[in-house]
Amino acid sequence: xxxITQSPRHKITETGRQVTLACHQxxxxxxxxxxxxxxxxxxxxxxxxxxxxxxxxxxxxxxxxVSRSNTEDLPLTLESAASSQTSVYFCASTGQxxxxxxxxxxxxxxxxxxV
Amino acid sequence: KxxxxxxxxxxxxxxxxxxxxxxxxxxxxxxxxxxxxxxxGGIVSxxxxxxxxxxxxxxxxxxxxxxxxxxxxxxxSHPRDSAVYICAPHAYNTDKLIFGTGTRLxxxx
Numbered sequence: 001x002x003x004i005t006q007s008p009r010h011k012i013t014e015t016g017r018q019v020t021l022a023c024h025q026x027x028x029x030x031x032x033x034x035x036x037x038x039x040x041x042x043x044x045x046x047x048x049x050x051x052x053x054x055x056x057x058x059x060x061x062x063x064x065x066v067s068r069s070n071t072e073d074l075p076l077t078l079e080s081a082a083s084s085q086t087s088v089y090f091c092a093s094t095g096q097x098x099x100x101x102x103x104x105x106x107x108x109x110x111x112x113x114x115v
Numbered sequence: 116k117x118x119x120x121x122x123x124x125x126x127x128x129x130x131x132x133x134x135x136x137x138x139x140x141x142x143x144x145x146x147x148x149x150x151x152x153x154x155x156g157g158i159v160s161x162x163x164x165x166x167x168x169x170x171x172x173x174x175x176x177x178x179x180x181x182x183x184x185x186x187x188x189x190x191x192s193h194p195r196d197s198a199v200y201i202c203a204p205h206a207y208n209t210d211k212l213i214f215g216t217g218t219r220l221x222x223x224x
Contacts, residue, residue: 031210033211041216042201042215045211050210090158103163104148104150104203104212106158106159108156
């Protein structure tokens with residue numbers, strides 16, 4: 001069965017370190033998204049990609065970067081982790097609207113703590 | 116003003132009650148998702164609809180595109196329905212979702 005997986009599930013890191021969160025999907029979806037979820041803010045878009053070599057900034061992109069070298073993966077990198085980046089991170093993927101493979105699928109989340 | 120407004124923000128119910136969660140949005144959309152998130156859990160898409168009504172078990176979702184309004188109904192609510200329900204319109208001509216802040220539902224036995 002197709003799936004979307006995130007790793008690690010939990011991560012503790014120190015301020016200033018570079019951290020990469022992995023997202024891998026086997027839905028063959030073109031579109032992939034990274035969100036963070038914080039109390040009082042709901043889900044906020046960090047970065048997204050509409051296909052290989054395409055990346056775009058979301059509403060809270062400062063301090064984060066992504067790269068898309070293949071269809072399946074969209075790793076999220078925190079360049080220099082800050083305590084304000086302590087959050088739960090969700091990856092999602094979807095096909096295009098009206099396409100047969102349309103349907104938002106979310107990963108199970110990564111809980112990141114920056115100390 | 117938020118592009119997506121959900122009400123109520125918090126909802127408490129007794130087992131068996133009929134639940135309604137409302138969502139209003141201000142942007143043009145191509146579809147709308149209702150998402151469910153259990154405490155400490157992942158996010159699951161319950162429905163994706165672009166018109167009319169969909170039913171899955173005890174869950175019913177409706178949408179009125181002209182009025183820019185959607186509702187999620189739960190019939191015969193059960194404690195396992197306790198979760199956060201998030202309305203997420205899919206903005207027209209993009210592939211991005213716009214998220215409501217969610218409705219926290221607690222169903223007591």
